[in-house]
Amino acid sequence: MATLANKRVLLGITGGIAAYKSATLLRLLQQAGAEVRIAMTAAATEFVAPLTFQALSGHPVHCDLLDPAAEAAMGHIALARWADAILVAPASADFLARLVHGEAPDLLAATCLASRCPLAVAPAMNQGMWSKAVTAENLDRLRARGIRVFGPAAGYQACGDIGEGRMEEPEVLAARLAELFASGALDGRKVVITAGPTREAIDPVRYLSNHSSGKMGYALAAAAADAGAAVVLISGPVALAVPERVRHIAVTSAVEMLDACLAEVADADVFIAAAAVADYRPRNAAAQKIKKSDATLTIELELNPDIVATVAALPQRPFVVGFAAETENLLDNARGKLARKGLDLVIANDVSAPGIGFGSDDNQVLVVSPLGPQRPPRLPKAQLARLLIDQIAQAMAGPAPDRSPSAERLA
Numbered sequence: 001m002a003t004l005a006n007k008r009v010l011l012g013i014t015g016g017i018a019a020y021k022s023a024t025l026l027r028l029l030q031q032a033g034a035e036v037r038i039a040m041t042a043a044a045t046e047f048v049a050p051l052t053f054q055a056l057s058g059h060p061v062h063c064d065l066l067d068p069a070a071e072a073a074m075g076h077i078a079l080a081r082w083a084d085a086i087l088v089a090p091a092s093a094d095f096l097a098r099l100v101h102g103e104a105p106d107l108l109a110a111t112c113l114a115s116r117c118p119l120a121v122a123p124a125m126n127q128g129m130w131s132k133a134v135t136a137e138n139l140d141r142l143r144a145r146g147i148r149v150f151g152p153a154a155g156y157q158a159c160g161d162i163g164e165g166r167m168e169e170p171e172v173l174a175a176r177l178a179e180l181f182a183s184g185a186l187d188g189r190k191v192v193i194t195a196g197p198t199r200e201a202i203d204p205v206r207y208l209s210n211h212s213s214g215k216m217g218y219a220l221a222a223a224a225a226d227a228g229a230a231v232v233l234i235s236g237p238v239a240l241a242v243p244e245r246v247r248h249i250a251v252t253s254a255v256e257m258l259d260a261c262l263a264e265v266a267d268a269d270v271f272i273a274a275a276a277v278a279d280y281r282p283r284n285a286a287a288q289k290i291k292k293s294d295a296t297l298t299i300e301l302e303l304n305p306d307i308v309a310t311v312a313a314l315p316q317r318p319f320v321v322g323f324a325a326e327t328e329n330l331l332d333n334a335r336g337k338l339a340r341k342g343l344d345l346v347i348a349n350d351v352s353a354p355g356i357g358f359g360s361d362d363n364q365v366l367v368v369s370p371l372g373p374q375r376p377p378r379l380p381k382a383q384l385a386r387l388l389i390d391q392i393a394q395a396m397a398g399p400a401p402d403r404s405p406s407a408e409r410l411a
């Protein structure tokens with residue numbers, strides 16, 4: 001069953017009596033594993049006090065577009081970037097009309113307009129309003145833009161009428177939102193992903209490593225699991241929780257990572273190398289702690305195995321995706337790695353740019369394949385991972401490249 005584990009959901013509440021059910025919906029989203037923030041329109045606060053949602057969510061409720069203090073804490077743009085999905089429930093007829101016209105007079109509408117993540121609305125209104133042609137036209141226009149419409153349901157309404165227009169029940173809304181993340185693009189596939197740094201021992205207390213936090217690789221593992229794959233995440237030491245439905249193998253050094261990968265890739269369909277593997281390791285790790293003595297210390301290094309190139313050179317190999325951590329000439333270096341390592345796809349990121357790359361919550365990448373480069377927008381790693389998994393699934397479905405080691409590679 002689909003879950004919302006590790007997902008950030010912005011629950012938008014507009015003015016309607018069904019707003020009282022949004023408290024139950026908030027609880028169900030949390031129980032499904034989501035981290036939930038709330039944005040309310042002024043009309044919604046007339047039905048239920050923001051304090052209710054603040055207490056249940058454990059976070060301040062976002063209500064005012066023009067409140068400098070609230071905007072300084074987490075403004076509508078930051079909120080739009082934070083969310084993996086937005087669900088507006090209840091969505092009044094008036095709010096739906098505002099969405100259609102791209103109006104942004106309040107914080108919730110402005111956040112919806114600024115967001116790039118999936119947006120779903122749960123209409124709730126009197127059956128007379130629901131039956132109007134203009135309401136149907138508005139919803140058709142929203143659907144045509146990719147906005148999901150959940151419900152409404154039919155039955156008794158608060159005003160005493162009976163008919164269509166009731167907000168869909170919270171249980172149904174939570175389940176349908178979870179389904180949004182379950183693309184099925186990798187149903188039945190096995191995906192092996194490396195993540196995090198490796199540590200190369202100098203002596204029993206010191207090591208060589210790098211700044212990888214594992215966030216990109218872990219986000220890819222969660223997205224691949226959401227897409228229906230059986231995921232094995234082979235990870236160096238990081239401080240992250242293992243995503244749900246992902247099998248985790250903990251390793252420390254590059255050699256251990258290679259061994260774990262070789263044990264897993266034989267029946268894999270996709271291999272994604274997001275780990276920042278140390279290129280070199282100390283030739284002789286000292287058995288005892290090296291004592292401070294001379295003014296300088298020389299450590300001789302030897303080359304580590306190249307894990308992704310080794311997997312790509314296997315006679316029966318999966319679709320192989322490498323990363324490229326670069327500080328200059330992104331496209332040329334990525335093309336070079338695609339060719340030299342014999343990869344199907346390279347995802348290049350500029351690790352010298354502030355706010356993206358190592359340790360950051362966002363990333364901006366260049367996707368390089370034999371078909372040419374593509375540059376998705378800068379996105380939070382969770383959202384970017386979903387986009388990348390979709391692209392990988394599409395690339396696998398495309399014209400099958402010759403994956404034999406002897407095949408000529410794109411230069």
Ligand code: PMT
Nearest residue numbers: 212213214215216273276277306307308323324325358359
């Ligand atoms: O972990 P985060 O903090 O979220 O940061 C994400 C990231 C910047 C680490 C990630 O997006 C990334 O770029 N990972 C690859 C880092 C890297 O080692 O890049 P590279 O250009 O040095 O290596 C190219 C490819 O070869 C990579 O797929 C790497 O996993 C692989 N490689 C490298 C050396 C080696 N000995 N074996 C390998 O498999």
